Amino acid sequence: MLQTLNDASLAILGLLALYILYKFLRAIRLVPQQSAYVVERLGNYSKTLDAGFHALVPFFDRVAYVHDLREQAIPVEPQDCFTSDNVRVRVDGVIYISVSDPVNASYGVTDYRRAAIQLAQTTTRSVIGRMELDTTFQERALISQSVVDVLDEVDEAWGIRVHRYEIKNIDTPRTVQKAMERQMTAERDRRAVVARSEGEQQSTVNDAEGQKQELINQSEGEMQRRINEAEGRAQEIEEIANATAEAIESIADAVSKPGGEEAVKLRLAEQYLDTVARLGRQENKVLLPADLTRYDAVLSGLALDDFALQPSGAPTAQGDGAAPDAEDSTA
Incomplete structure (x- = not known):
């Protein structure tokens, strides 16, 4: 019986030794690059470990939170939203965030990822609810910026930084898609009719301008012809008059001479x-x-x-x- 107790004591001591060795080994931490470890001592925040080698106090210190400081792309699940004209659309997106303060990311919010997703969804529903259906497809940048602005308000409290938010898809019911297709077809037909009418109008204007210019050119040509003829006749009359005057002077000179x-x-x-x-x-x-x-x-x-x-x-x-x-x- 005594031998049995000794064997049991040795086993317990051996396990205790292994546990102590394990604790000492766990007290040595190698933190990777772009990572941060939040250490608690006896349940209270103690320090934040940056990249490199660190030694903790066994049995007193423990790594409570591990944070990746790199930018993270977190998908936002599709959700149903209603526009101001009561059309149901299904919207999903991607939010890009990174941890800027590991302490606040650990103690300021329970789960900063889930909290950011929920806030992005509620903001998206609010913004789309103030828009009409046609506007939602044109104002994706406005929706994304609105989500980023709201998340910026909690950046410091949650210890995160929101870089951007992108909407992936805005899906509408099939009936709404068919109505939109008919509307787009009608709009294209209207633009074609307007463009054709404007072309015909411009063609008519161009023809009228051409005829007008032709008549102006003809009238100017006729006027110039008449001016030239009048100037020619005037010059001819002047030449004849000069010649007649010279002839008369010559005759008068000849008559005045003897014979x-x-x-x-x-x-x-x-x-x-x-x-x-x-x-x-x-x-x-x-x-x-x-x-x-x-x-x-x-x-x-x-x-x-x-x-x-x-x-x-x-x-x-x-x-x-x-x-x-x-x-x-x-x-």
């Missing part, structure tokens, strides 16, 4: 005879003066009224009552 008057009379007589001959050719007859010896009458430029055509074709002079000296001649 000039006789030359002028001779020239007039030649023109007179040419005129008579031309008229005769037009009438198919030969016109002769009643008295060829009247040189003074010829030189004075007798009018054609001094001659009369007889039915037989012989011209007679209507003058001083002199008898015709020329014989009748037919062409």
